Amino acid sequence: MKLCDRWRYIFYCEGRLSADERETVEAHLAECAECRRDVEMMQATMTTFERGESEELPPLPRELVNAAVAHARAQFVPLLSQLNAALWAKL
Numbered sequence: 845m846k847l848c849d850r851w852r853y854i855f856y857c858e859g860r861l862s863a864d865e866r867e868t869v870e871a872h873l874a875e876c877a878e879c880r881r882d883v884e885m886m887q888a889t890m891t892t893f894e895r896g897e898s899e900e901l902p903p904l905p906r907e908l909v910n911a912a913v914a915h916a917r918a919q920f921v922p923l924l925s926q927l928n929a930a931l932w933a934k935l
Contacts, residue, residue, distance in 0.1 A: 848872075848879055850911040857886045882908055 855861050856869045873880045882905055889904070 848876065850879070850882060850908050851915045853879065853883050853886060854912075857883060857890055881905075
């Protein structure tokens with residue numbers, strides 16, 4: 845895991861990481877106050893949703909939103925480019 849991999853923290857908060865990945869994230873969080881703050885905010889947001897108190901959600905840090913958008917673009921833009929090329933090839 846690369847350091848400050850904020851996208852992975854969502855999986856950490858959801859309990860979807862392997863034991864090794866979880867240990868790696870926890871070791872990084874022990875040393876990185878900024879990431880620790882982000883994870884605490886994610887956990888608070890998830891708890892708020894679980895309680896049905898969505899009006900009281902804390903704001904997400906801009907860096908976290910930017911990281912999520914960048915990850916989505918990296919995953920889907922190449923796929924959309926391939927789909928677009930395939931569609932044009934059929935015309």
